[in-house]
Amino acid sequence: MSSIPLVAVHGYPLDRRLWDPLAARARNGALGGITSLFAPDLRGRGNSARPAVALHAMSLLADDVAEEIGTALPKDAPFLLAGLSMGGYVCFELLKRHGARFRGRLRGLALFDTKATSDDDAGRAKRKEAIEAIRKDGIGAALAAMLPKLLAPGAGGNAAEDVARRMILSTPPATAMADLAGLAVRDEGFEVLAAWDRPLLVAVGEEDAITPPSDAEAMTAVATRAPWVKLLTVPGAGHLVPLEQPDEAAAGLIALAEAAGRFTSPTPR
Ligand code: MLT
Numbered sequence: 001m002s003s004i005p006l007v008a009v010h011g012y013p014l015d016r017r018l019w020d021p022l023a024a025r026a027r028n029g030a031l032g033g034i035t036s037l038f039a040p041d042l043r044g045r046g047n048s049a050r051p052a053v054a055l056h057a058m059s060l061l062a063d064d065v066a067e068e069i070g071t072a073l074p075k076d077a078p079f080l081l082a083g084l085s086m087g088g089y090v091c092f093e094l095l096k097r098h099g100a101r102f103r104g105r106l107r108g109l110a111l112f113d114t115k116a117t118s119d120d121d122a123g124r125a126k127r128k129e130a131i132e133a134i135r136k137d138g139i140g141a142a143l144a145a146m147l148p149k150l151l152a153p154g155a156g157g158n159a160a161e162d163v164a165r166r167m168i169l170s171t172p173p174a175t176a177m178a179d180l181a182g183l184a185v186r187d188e189g190f191e192v193l194a195a196w197d198r199p200l201l202v203a204v205g206e207e208d209a210i211t212p213p214s215d216a217e218a219m220t221a222v223a224t225r226a227p228w229v230k231l232l233t234v235p236g237a238g239h240l241v242p243l244e245q246p247d248e249a250a251a252g253l254i255a256l257a258e259a260a261g262r263f264t265s266p267t268p269r
Contacts, residue, residue: 004107004257006031006080007069008039009061009087011113011239012179013142013171015046017163018084021246022253032254033261034080038072040065042090044175052175056182058086062093069102080108080260082253084242085211086179088114092189095196107260108199110253113208113239115215116189116222127184131177142176143168152207152238160243190222199228199259201252205237205244228259 006026010018016039023037031037042061044052050064073079083091088111099106119127133141147165155161193200200223204216213233220231232252237244 002033002261003035004033004078004080004260005036005038005073006034006082006110006253007065007073008037008242009065009081009083009090010039010042011083011085011087012183013139013146013176014084014164014167015170016041017046017167018240019242020163022242022249025246025250031250031257033257034253038069040068040072042179044178045171052172052178054178054181055185056175056178058089058093058182058186059097061090061182062097065090066094066098066102076105078105078107078260078264080110080253080256081106082110082112083114084112085114085239086183088112089183089186089189092116092187092192095192099192106198107264108201108256109196110201110203110256111216111219112203112241112249113205113211114219115211116193116219117215118186118188119184124184127180131180134173134177134180139169139171139173139176142171142173149209150239151244152205152236155238155244160240163243164240189219193219194222195225196223197225197227199256199263200226201230201232201256203232203234203241203249203252205239205241206233206235207237208239210239227263230255230259 008019019039025031026037041048043050202216202220204213234241234245234248242249
């Protein structure tokens with residue numbers, strides 16, 4: 001494939017800046033066939049024109065992204081889709097709800113530091129506690145809970161940590177609480193992955209404390225219809241591979257774009 005845009009969806013409680021190192025590479029011609037990167041801010045933060053609502057269901061966020069693809073990308077243009085963590089859960093919903101409409105255009109999927117399981121009761125209880133902590137103490141509670149888990153040990157004070165801190169602190173508390181409420185009730189993604197029949201990149205930081213490599217392995221294991229699957233385990237990275245190790249993330253995406261070029265003809269459903 002000579003030239004293809006990448007649509008990239010950020011995680012919680014982050015924003016589009018997560019993808020800046022990759023967007024810069026795309027602009028400079030250093031991301032292989034990926035010549036542009038469209039990374040929207042999810043509702044309630046950054047440049048999004050959409051307000052936060054009480055609960056950010058993954059389906060709602062997926063509908064938002066689908067609509068933005070319609071306006072941001074040239075009509076009928078093929079594209080690749082990527083999501084990190086919550087962004088990955090949004091990708092699952094996007095494929096479920098809009099996959100048929102984008103079928104002729106969506107050529108490959110990249111999942112970074114995410115998982116296909118849903119929350120169990122203990123996980124939902126933790127989300128509730130996190131919501132209450134933000135209600136009481138503001139976004140500083142999210143910073144205290146998340147920052148130590150986001151990056152590989154030893155990242156203290158580095159540039160990736162600084163960007164992560166800035167993203168969290170600029171997330172409005174109501175947005176973070178709505179994200180958490182939506183995360184608690186999300187569906188599994190395994191069925192979507194089992195039906196996915198295009199190239200798939202699954203990338204994970206070797207030291208990801210939130211969605212460890214075993215989650216990445218579980219996702220690749222079910223993707224038996226995909227014609228090309230790459231599991232990329234990245235040393236020296238935690239939960240934010242695109243920020244912590246952008247060269248490794250870029251190499252994975254370049255390989256995905258190449259594979260997308262080899263598997264372009266739509267298979268009938
Ligand atoms: C994220 O990074 O988007 C969240 O940590 C995902 C989650 O908590 O499940």
